[in-house]
Amino acid sequence: MDVDITRSRVHGRARAPPSKSYTHRAILAAGYSDGAVVADPLVSADTRATMRAVEAFGGRVDRTDGDLDVTGFAGRPGVPDDVVDCANSGTTTRIVTACAALADGLTVLTGDNSLRSRPQGPLLDAVDQLDGRAESTRGNGQAPLVVGGSVAGGAVSIPGDVSSQYITALLMAGAVTDEGIDIDLETELKSAPYVDITLEVLDAFGVEAAETVAGYRVPGGQQYERDDPYPVPGDFSSMSYLLAAGAVAADDGGVVVAGAYPSAQGDSAIVDVLERMGADISWDREAGEITVRRSDLSGVEVDVGDTPDLLPTIAVLGAVADGDTRIVNCEHVRLKETDRVRAMATELETLGAAVTEEPDTLTIHGGESDLRGATVAGHDDHRIVMSLAVAGLVAEGTTTVAGAGHVDVSFPGFFDVLYDLGAELDEHER
Ligand SMILES: O=C(O)C1=C[C@@H](OP(=O)(O)O)[C@@H](O)[C@H](O)C1
Numbered sequence: 001m002d003v004d005i006t007r008s009r010v011h012g013r014a015r016a017p018p019s020k021s022y023t024h025r026a027i028l029a030a031g032y033s034d035g036a037v038v039a040d041p042l043v044s045a046d047t048r049a050t051m052r053a054v055e056a057f058g059g060r061v062d063r064t065d066g067d068l069d070v071t072g073f074a075g076r077p078g079v080p081d082d083v084v085d086c087a088n089s090g091t092t093t094r095i096v097t098a099c100a101a102l103a104d105g106l107t108v109l110t111g112d113n114s115l116r117s118r119p120q121g122p123l124l125d126a127v128d129q130l131d132g133r134a135e136s137t138r139g140n141g142q143a144p145l146v147v148g149g150s151v152a153g154g155a156v157s158i159p160g161d162v163s164s165q166y167i168t169a170l171l172m173a174g175a176v177t178d179e180g181i182d183i184d185l186e187t188e189l190k191s192a193p194y195v196d197i198t199l200e201v202l203d204a205f206g207v208e209a210a211e212t213v214a215g216y217r218v219p220g221g222q223q224y225e226r227d228d229p230y231p232v233p234g235d236f237s238s239m240s241y242l243l244a245a246g247a248v249a250a251d252d253g254g255v256v257v258a259g260a261y262p263s264a265q266g267d268s269a270i271v272d273v274l275e276r277m278g279a280d281i282s283w284d285r286e287a288g289e290i291t292v293r294r295s296d297l298s299g300v301e302v303d304v305g306d307t308p309d310l311l312p313t314i315a316v317l318g319a320v321a322d323g324d325t326r327i328v329n330c331e332h333v334r335l336k337e338t339d340r341v342r343a344m345a346t347e348l349e350t351l352g353a354a355v356t357e358e359p360d361t362l363t364i365h366g367g368e369s370d371l372r373g374a375t376v377a378g379h380d381d382h383r384i385v386m387s388l389a390v391a392g393l394v395a396e397g398t399t400t401v402a403g404a405g406h407v408d409v410s411f412p413g414f415f416d417v418l419y420d421l422g423a424e425l426d427e428h429e430r
Pocket residue numbers: 020021022091162163164165168190191194308309332
């Protein structure tokens with residue numbers, strides 16, 4: 001599917017979808033337990049991959065009244081009957097790899113083209129250090145993967161600058177090993193708030209884990225337990241597109257985004273970034289509502305070490321702002337569904353923006369008058385698609401975003417929400 005977006009104004013109220021990161025963790029935590037209910041989950045292509053994995057390990061996931069009723073495998077994942085398809089989801093691949101290392105037999109994991117080009121080597125190496133078996137079938141550190149080995153716990157040393165999901169995966173699996181897992185970080189940890197989300201979800205399921213001087217430690221022999229339904233908060237990465245749309249294209253009362261309660265999500269930093277750029281934005285934390293009105297934006301420097309998923313949104317804001325926006329510490333953002341630094345540089349240039357790309361920095365030399373509608377590639381990446389759709393609201397004429405259906409990965413209904421806010425858009429098959 002492609003989407004044509006014509007320059008238009010937006011206003012009104014929208015609700016953020018539930019958090020993808022919390023939903024993945026809650027589904028797997030419930031899988032590690034006897035069973036639990038995940039309330040108000042994100043049901044999207046990525047979280048469906050995690051549901052499939054829990055079922056492959058012997059659990060069951062039923063949808064009841066919008067909740068997920070998960071029957072768990074009680075800390076003992078079975079050997080799947082078939083290959084586990086992680087589709088486009090890096091999170092699923094990592095948390096399922098560590099879970100598969102507990103099973104008494106082998107699991108084969110694969111996914112789509114993008115997923116099969118993402119780095120898994122450090123996690124495979126960690127499983128190896130724990131005396132498990134973890135191999136890339138092509139020997140290139142990428143999926144398809146073969147994993148197993150009844151890992152009993154131990155100590156691992158792992159880089160922190162490739163993906164925090166390796167740490168999340170080891171902490172979640174380590175709790176049900178005999179010995180627990182000690183994680184020694186070889187480098188600075190990127191995307192660190194995502195490990196905080198993991199610790200929060202573990203705690204909510206009665207599992208203890210903590211930061212140490214060298215990294216993290218999770219004691220073994222624990223049980224995941226949760227009596228009350230686990231409530232998933234709203235997703236700040238998804239909110240970033242709606243807030244950006246309000247900041248660059250709102251009229252009347254602006255855009256109000258509901259479901260914005262404080263949580264461990266680093267991506268709530270989008271509020272601070274917009275404020276620093278000069279946006280008229282206010283966050284009522286108790287009501288869980290953020291209101292943003294259109295204002296003149298100025299370029300700023302943003303370090304995305306903790307918040308890689310905000311890069312496409314900030315890049316578009318930078319293209320509309322006056323002056324330079326420097327997005328620094330972004331090398332790990334090249335390891336996502338696509339190389340998002342390169343993709344945003346390419347597509348913003350197609351729309352007429354001036355951009356300088358360096359290995360670890362993306363600089364956008366902004367100015368709204370420069371953006372002109374054009375056909376841009378979505379790079380089969382939900383975040384590239386959604387951020388370019390926001391650019392389409394301000395680019396002169398019509399912008400066509402190709403491959404727009406990928407929003408299903410994290411924000412199904414994104415274009416309906418944008419349309420309801422008043423965006424002039426047309427979805428069509430190619
Ligand atoms: O754990 C998570 O839920 C995520 C961690 C981040 O990845 P990295 O840790 O690989 O940077 C982020 O980009 C991804 O969208 C979700």
